Amino acid sequence: MNRFLSHATNRVDAKGRVSVPAPFRSVLQERQIQELYGFQDFVFPAISIGGPELMERFERQLGQLDAFSPEAHQMSLLVHGGGVFMKLDPEGRLMVTDFIRAFTGITTEVTFVGRADYFQLWQPRAFQDAQQAARLAHQRRSAPAT
Amino acid sequence: MNRFLSHATNRVDAKGRVSVPAPFRSVLQERQIQELYGFQDFVFPAISIGGPELMERFERQLGQLDAFSPEAHQMSLLVHGGGVFMKLDPEGRLMVTDFIRAFTGITTEVTFVGRADYFQLWQPRAFQDAQQAARLAHQRRSAPAT
DNA sequence: CTCGCTCCCATTGACGCCCATGTGGTCCCA
Protein backbone atom coordinates (compact mmCIF):
# COMPACT_ATOMS: atom_id res chain seq x y z
CA MET A 1 0.00 0.00 0.00
CA ASN A 2 1.36 3.36 -0.97
CA ARG A 3 -0.58 5.70 1.24
CA PHE A 4 0.15 7.23 4.60
CA LEU A 5 -2.15 5.53 7.02
CA SER A 6 -2.64 5.11 10.74
CA HIS A 7 -0.89 6.91 13.53
CA ALA A 8 1.98 6.19 15.89
CA THR A 9 3.78 8.03 18.65
CA ASN A 10 7.56 8.19 18.89
CA ARG A 11 9.89 9.83 21.35
CA VAL A 12 12.09 12.84 20.78
CA ASP A 13 15.65 12.18 21.95
CA ALA A 14 17.99 14.54 23.78
CA LYS A 15 19.25 15.93 20.49
CA GLY A 16 15.80 16.76 19.26
CA ARG A 17 15.51 13.92 16.78
CA VAL A 18 12.56 11.61 16.23
CA SER A 19 12.27 8.46 14.12
CA VAL A 20 9.75 8.53 11.30
CA PRO A 21 7.71 5.30 11.59
CA ALA A 22 9.00 2.59 9.28
CA PRO A 23 5.71 2.23 7.35
CA PHE A 24 5.82 5.92 6.50
CA ARG A 25 9.43 5.69 5.41
CA SER A 26 8.63 2.88 3.03
CA VAL A 27 5.81 4.90 1.52
CA LEU A 28 8.27 7.73 0.95
CA GLN A 29 10.58 5.32 -0.77
CA GLU A 30 7.83 3.85 -2.94
CA ARG A 31 6.88 7.32 -4.01
CA GLN A 32 10.48 8.25 -4.71
CA ILE A 33 10.26 11.18 -2.36
CA GLN A 34 13.64 12.41 -1.19
CA GLU A 35 12.97 16.06 -0.59
CA LEU A 36 10.50 16.61 2.20
CA TYR A 37 8.39 19.70 2.40
CA GLY A 38 6.58 20.58 5.59
CA PHE A 39 4.20 23.36 6.45
CA GLN A 40 1.82 24.49 9.11
CA ASP A 41 -1.59 22.91 8.67
CA PHE A 42 -4.45 25.26 7.83
CA VAL A 43 -6.88 23.69 10.22
CA PHE A 44 -5.05 21.89 12.98
CA PRO A 45 -2.06 22.66 15.17
CA ALA A 46 0.03 20.19 13.21
CA ILE A 47 2.87 20.15 10.70
CA SER A 48 2.02 18.45 7.41
CA ILE A 49 4.81 16.76 5.54
CA GLY A 50 5.00 15.43 2.02
CA GLY A 51 6.96 15.62 -1.19
CA PRO A 52 7.44 18.67 -3.38
CA GLU A 53 4.18 18.01 -5.21
CA LEU A 54 2.40 18.77 -1.96
CA MET A 55 3.51 22.36 -2.06
CA GLU A 56 2.63 22.54 -5.72
CA ARG A 57 -0.84 21.36 -4.97
CA PHE A 58 -1.36 24.17 -2.50
CA GLU A 59 0.09 26.67 -4.89
CA ARG A 60 -2.40 25.52 -7.48
CA GLN A 61 -5.14 25.97 -4.95
CA LEU A 62 -3.73 29.39 -4.25
CA GLY A 63 -3.94 30.24 -7.92
CA GLN A 64 -7.66 29.69 -7.90
CA LEU A 65 -8.18 32.41 -5.38
CA ASP A 66 -8.36 36.07 -6.09
CA ALA A 67 -4.73 37.07 -5.68
CA PHE A 68 -5.68 40.11 -3.64
CA SER A 69 -8.21 38.47 -1.39
CA PRO A 70 -7.49 38.06 2.29
CA GLU A 71 -7.74 34.28 1.82
CA ALA A 72 -5.00 34.27 -0.80
CA HIS A 73 -2.73 36.31 1.39
CA GLN A 74 -3.37 34.13 4.35
CA MET A 75 -2.75 30.95 2.42
CA SER A 76 0.44 32.30 0.96
CA LEU A 77 1.52 33.22 4.42
CA LEU A 78 0.93 29.66 5.50
CA VAL A 79 2.22 27.81 2.46
CA HIS A 80 5.30 29.89 1.86
CA GLY A 81 5.93 31.61 5.16
CA GLY A 82 4.96 28.54 7.11
CA GLY A 83 6.72 26.07 4.89
CA VAL A 84 10.08 24.45 5.37
CA PHE A 85 12.25 21.81 3.75
CA MET A 86 13.25 18.87 5.86
CA LYS A 87 15.75 16.09 5.54
CA LEU A 88 15.94 12.69 7.12
CA ASP A 89 19.16 11.43 8.65
CA PRO A 90 20.58 8.02 7.63
CA GLU A 91 18.45 6.29 10.30
CA GLY A 92 15.26 7.90 9.07
CA ARG A 93 14.93 10.52 11.77
CA LEU A 94 14.05 14.17 11.46
CA MET A 95 14.91 17.15 13.61
CA VAL A 96 12.17 18.66 15.72
CA THR A 97 13.01 22.31 15.30
CA ASP A 98 11.67 25.25 17.25
CA PHE A 99 9.61 26.01 14.18
CA ILE A 100 7.79 22.75 14.75
CA ARG A 101 7.65 22.94 18.50
CA ALA A 102 6.23 26.42 18.57
CA PHE A 103 3.40 25.65 16.20
CA THR A 104 2.42 22.22 17.50
CA GLY A 105 3.31 22.32 21.15
CA ILE A 106 5.43 19.21 20.73
CA THR A 107 7.92 18.62 23.52
CA THR A 108 9.05 15.07 24.25
CA GLU A 109 6.81 12.97 22.01
CA VAL A 110 5.50 13.21 18.48
CA THR A 111 2.42 11.55 17.05
CA PHE A 112 2.75 10.78 13.35
CA VAL A 113 -0.61 10.79 11.59
CA GLY A 114 -1.17 9.48 8.07
CA ARG A 115 -3.26 11.60 5.73
CA ALA A 116 -3.13 9.50 2.58
CA ASP A 117 -0.85 11.67 0.43
CA TYR A 118 1.11 13.15 3.27
CA PHE A 119 1.54 12.79 7.00
CA GLN A 120 1.45 15.07 9.99
CA LEU A 121 3.28 15.76 13.22
CA TRP A 122 1.10 16.30 16.25
CA GLN A 123 1.47 16.84 19.92
CA PRO A 124 0.02 13.50 21.13
CA ARG A 125 -2.64 14.91 23.37
CA ALA A 126 -3.75 17.45 20.78
CA PHE A 127 -4.23 14.67 18.27
CA GLN A 128 -6.35 12.61 20.62
CA ASP A 129 -8.54 15.58 21.34
CA ALA A 130 -8.91 16.54 17.70
CA GLN A 131 -9.76 13.02 16.67
CA GLN A 132 -12.30 12.71 19.41
CA ALA A 133 -13.85 16.00 18.34
CA ALA A 134 -13.98 14.77 14.75
CA ARG A 135 -15.74 11.62 15.84
CA LEU A 136 -18.34 13.53 17.76
CA ALA A 137 -18.87 15.91 14.87
CA HIS A 138 -19.34 12.97 12.55
CA GLN A 139 -21.94 11.41 14.81
CA ARG A 140 -23.76 14.67 15.03
CA ARG A 141 -23.87 14.99 11.27
CA SER A 142 -25.01 11.39 10.84
CA ALA A 143 -27.82 11.63 13.36
CA PRO A 144 -28.83 15.29 13.35
CA ALA A 145 -32.12 14.64 15.10
CA THR A 146 -31.65 13.66 18.70
CA MET B 1 -21.10 -18.46 2.49
CA ASN B 2 -19.11 -15.39 1.60
CA ARG B 3 -20.21 -13.02 4.31
CA PHE B 4 -18.91 -12.39 7.78
CA LEU B 5 -21.48 -13.81 10.15
CA SER B 6 -21.81 -14.62 13.83
CA HIS B 7 -19.34 -13.86 16.56
CA ALA B 8 -16.66 -15.69 18.51
CA THR B 9 -14.26 -14.88 21.31
CA ASN B 10 -10.59 -15.84 21.21
CA ARG B 11 -7.77 -15.32 23.60
CA VAL B 12 -4.82 -12.96 23.20
CA ASP B 13 -1.54 -14.76 23.87
CA ALA B 14 1.49 -13.49 25.76
CA LYS B 15 2.88 -11.90 22.62
CA GLY B 16 -0.29 -10.02 21.90
CA ARG B 17 -1.54 -12.20 19.07
CA VAL B 18 -5.04 -13.51 18.51
CA SER B 19 -6.35 -16.06 16.01
CA VAL B 20 -8.91 -14.83 13.52
CA PRO B 21 -11.77 -17.36 13.58
CA ALA B 22 -11.45 -19.90 10.78
CA PRO B 23 -14.83 -19.04 9.21
CA PHE B 24 -13.73 -15.43 8.86
CA ARG B 25 -10.44 -16.44 7.36
CA SER B 26 -12.15 -18.51 4.71
CA VAL B 27 -14.40 -15.59 3.82
CA LEU B 28 -11.28 -13.49 3.38
CA GLN B 29 -9.87 -16.13 1.09
CA GLU B 30 -13.06 -16.42 -0.95
CA ARG B 31 -13.06 -12.70 -1.41
CA GLN B 32 -9.44 -12.68 -2.41
CA ILE B 33 -8.61 -10.24 0.34
CA GLN B 34 -4.94 -10.26 1.24
CA GLU B 35 -4.46 -6.72 2.44
CA LEU B 36 -6.49 -5.99 5.52
CA TYR B 37 -7.60 -2.50 6.31
CA GLY B 38 -8.84 -1.69 9.77
CA PHE B 39 -10.12 1.50 11.30
CA GLN B 40 -11.56 2.81 14.49
CA ASP B 41 -15.30 2.60 14.22
CA PHE B 42 -17.05 5.96 14.15
CA VAL B 43 -19.73 4.91 16.57
CA PHE B 44 -18.70 1.93 18.67
CA PRO B 45 -15.51 1.25 20.61
CA ALA B 46 -14.56 -1.38 18.07
CA ILE B 47 -12.09 -1.87 15.24
CA SER B 48 -13.67 -2.65 11.89
CA ILE B 49 -11.67 -4.75 9.48
CA GLY B 50 -12.17 -5.45 5.81
CA GLY B 51 -10.47 -5.31 2.46
CA PRO B 52 -9.12 -2.23 0.71
CA GLU B 53 -12.53 -1.46 -0.79
CA LEU B 54 -13.64 -0.63 2.72
CA MET B 55 -11.27 2.28 2.87
CA GLU B 56 -12.06 3.26 -0.69
CA ARG B 57 -15.68 3.55 0.25
CA PHE B 58 -14.80 6.18 2.83
CA GLU B 59 -12.43 7.94 0.54
CA ARG B 60 -15.16 8.27 -2.03
CA GLN B 61 -17.25 10.01 0.59
CA LEU B 62 -14.29 12.18 1.40
CA GLY B 63 -13.84 13.09 -2.24
CA GLN B 64 -17.27 14.63 -2.33
CA LEU B 65 -16.30 17.19 0.26
CA ASP B 66 -14.40 20.39 -0.36
CA ALA B 67 -10.82 19.25 0.17
CA PHE B 68 -9.99 22.30 2.25
CA SER B 69 -13.04 22.35 4.44
CA PRO B 70 -12.79 21.54 8.12
CA GLU B 71 -15.25 18.68 7.56
CA ALA B 72 -12.91 17.04 5.07
CA HIS B 73 -10.00 17.45 7.43
CA GLN B 74 -11.94 15.92 10.28
CA MET B 75 -13.11 13.05 8.13
CA SER B 76 -9.58 12.39 6.94
CA LEU B 77 -8.42 12.43 10.52
CA LEU B 78 -10.80 9.58 11.19
CA VAL B 79 -10.39 7.61 7.99
CA HIS B 80 -6.65 7.97 7.50
CA GLY B 81 -5.44 8.81 10.96
CA GLY B 82 -7.73 6.22 12.49
CA GLY B 83 -7.07 3.59 9.86
CA VAL B 84 -4.37 0.98 9.75
CA PHE B 85 -3.16 -1.83 7.55
CA MET B 86 -2.96 -5.21 9.17
CA LYS B 87 -1.34 -8.43 8.22
CA LEU B 88 -2.08 -11.94 9.32
CA ASP B 89 0.75 -14.22 10.32
CA PRO B 90 1.10 -17.64 8.64
CA GLU B 91 -1.27 -19.15 11.22
CA GLY B 92 -3.97 -16.57 10.60
CA ARG B 93 -3.38 -14.46 13.68
CA LEU B 94 -3.20 -10.71 14.00
CA MET B 95 -1.36 -8.50 16.42
CA VAL B 96 -3.39 -6.66 19.03
CA THR B 97 -1.45 -3.42 19.01
CA ASP B 98 -1.76 -0.53 21.43
CA PHE B 99 -3.59 1.20 18.64
CA ILE B 100 -6.32 -1.42 19.04
CA ARG B 101 -6.16 -1.80 22.79
CA ALA B 102 -6.44 1.87 23.54
CA PHE B 103 -9.52 2.30 21.41
CA THR B 104 -11.41 -0.87 22.30
CA GLY B 105 -10.33 -1.62 25.84
CA ILE B 106 -9.28 -5.10 24.76
CA THR B 107 -6.89 -6.80 27.15
CA THR B 108 -6.85 -10.61 27.25
CA GLU B 109 -9.73 -11.59 24.99
CA VAL B 110 -11.16 -10.41 21.69
CA THR B 111 -14.67 -10.89 20.39
CA PHE B 112 -14.83 -11.13 16.61
CA VAL B 113 -18.15 -9.91 15.25
CA GLY B 114 -19.28 -10.46 11.66
CA ARG B 115 -20.82 -7.48 9.88
CA ALA B 116 -21.48 -8.97 6.43
CA ASP B 117 -18.84 -7.12 4.39
CA TYR B 118 -16.40 -6.73 7.22
CA PHE B 119 -15.86 -7.83 10.78
CA GLN B 120 -15.05 -6.14 14.05
CA LEU B 121 -12.89 -6.53 17.10
CA TRP B 122 -14.58 -5.88 20.42
CA GLN B 123 -13.78 -6.08 24.05
CA PRO B 124 -16.08 -9.03 24.96
CA ARG B 125 -18.01 -7.29 27.66
CA ALA B 126 -18.48 -4.14 25.60
CA PHE B 127 -19.94 -6.21 22.80
CA GLN B 128 -22.40 -7.94 25.08
CA ASP B 129 -23.55 -4.63 26.45
CA ALA B 130 -23.86 -3.00 23.06
CA GLN B 131 -25.76 -5.95 21.68
CA GLN B 132 -28.09 -5.95 24.63
CA ALA B 133 -28.70 -2.23 24.25
CA ALA B 134 -29.45 -2.70 20.57
CA ARG B 135 -31.91 -5.44 21.37
CA LEU B 136 -33.77 -3.32 23.86
CA ALA B 137 -33.89 -0.35 21.54
CA HIS B 138 -35.33 -2.54 18.83
CA GLN B 139 -38.01 -3.93 21.09
CA ARG B 140 -38.97 -0.46 22.16
CA ARG B 141 -39.40 0.62 18.57
CA SER B 142 -41.36 -2.51 17.64
CA ALA B 143 -43.81 -2.28 20.53
CA PRO B 144 -44.00 1.37 21.48
CA ALA B 145 -47.16 0.92 23.52
CA THR B 146 -46.55 -1.06 26.67
C1' DC C 1 37.40 28.17 19.86
C1' DT C 2 32.73 26.79 20.48
C1' DC C 3 28.32 25.43 19.25
C1' DG C 4 25.34 22.79 16.53
C1' DC C 5 24.38 19.59 13.10
C1' DT C 6 25.42 15.20 10.71
C1' DC C 7 27.05 10.69 10.38
C1' DC C 8 28.33 6.32 12.54
C1' DC C 9 27.94 2.67 15.85
C1' DA C 10 25.77 0.01 19.82
C1' DT C 11 21.85 -1.63 22.41
C1' DT C 12 17.40 -3.17 23.34
C1' DG C 13 13.09 -4.51 22.51
C1' DA C 14 9.35 -5.60 19.34
C1' DC C 15 7.74 -8.13 15.59
C1' DG C 16 7.91 -11.65 11.93
C1' DC C 17 8.25 -16.54 10.66
C1' DC C 18 8.79 -21.22 12.05
C1' DC C 19 7.56 -25.39 14.53
C1' DA C 20 5.18 -27.85 18.49
C1' DT C 21 1.12 -29.07 21.36
C1' DG C 22 -3.54 -29.86 22.94
C1' DT C 23 -8.34 -30.37 22.25
C1' DG C 24 -12.66 -30.92 20.27
C1' DG C 25 -15.18 -32.70 16.61
C1' DT C 26 -15.89 -35.76 12.62
C1' DC C 27 -15.61 -39.60 9.84
C1' DC C 28 -14.87 -44.38 9.07
C1' DC C 29 -15.05 -49.02 10.20
C1' DA C 30 -15.74 -53.03 12.75
Added chain:
DNA sequence: TGGGACCACATGGGCGTCAATGGGAGCGAG
Protein backbone atom coordinates in the same frame (compact mmCIF):
# COMPACT_ATOMS: atom_id res chain seq x y z
C1' DT D 1 -23.52 -48.17 17.67
C1' DG D 2 -19.20 -47.80 20.02
C1' DG D 3 -14.39 -47.08 19.37
C1' DG D 4 -10.46 -45.30 17.23
C1' DA D 5 -7.91 -42.68 13.96
C1' DC D 6 -7.64 -38.34 11.89
C1' DC D 7 -8.00 -33.52 11.20
C1' DA D 8 -8.88 -28.65 11.76
C1' DC D 9 -8.12 -25.04 14.68
C1' DA D 10 -6.75 -22.39 18.61
C1' DT D 11 -2.74 -21.64 21.27
C1' DG D 12 2.13 -21.52 23.00
C1' DG D 13 7.08 -20.78 22.54
C1' DG D 14 11.94 -20.26 20.09
C1' DC D 15 14.63 -17.51 17.29
C1' DG D 16 16.27 -14.33 13.81
C1' DT D 17 15.61 -9.72 11.93
C1' DC D 18 14.54 -5.04 11.96
C1' DA D 19 13.09 -0.79 13.97
C1' DA D 20 13.44 2.69 17.60
C1' DT D 21 16.46 4.87 20.57
C1' DG D 22 20.76 6.53 22.80
C1' DG D 23 25.50 8.12 22.79
C1' DG D 24 30.21 9.37 20.61
C1' DA D 25 32.98 11.55 17.23
C1' DG D 26 33.89 14.48 13.19
C1' DC D 27 32.97 18.52 10.50
C1' DG D 28 31.74 23.14 9.39
C1' DA D 29 30.01 27.69 10.37
C1' DG D 30 29.99 31.64 13.12
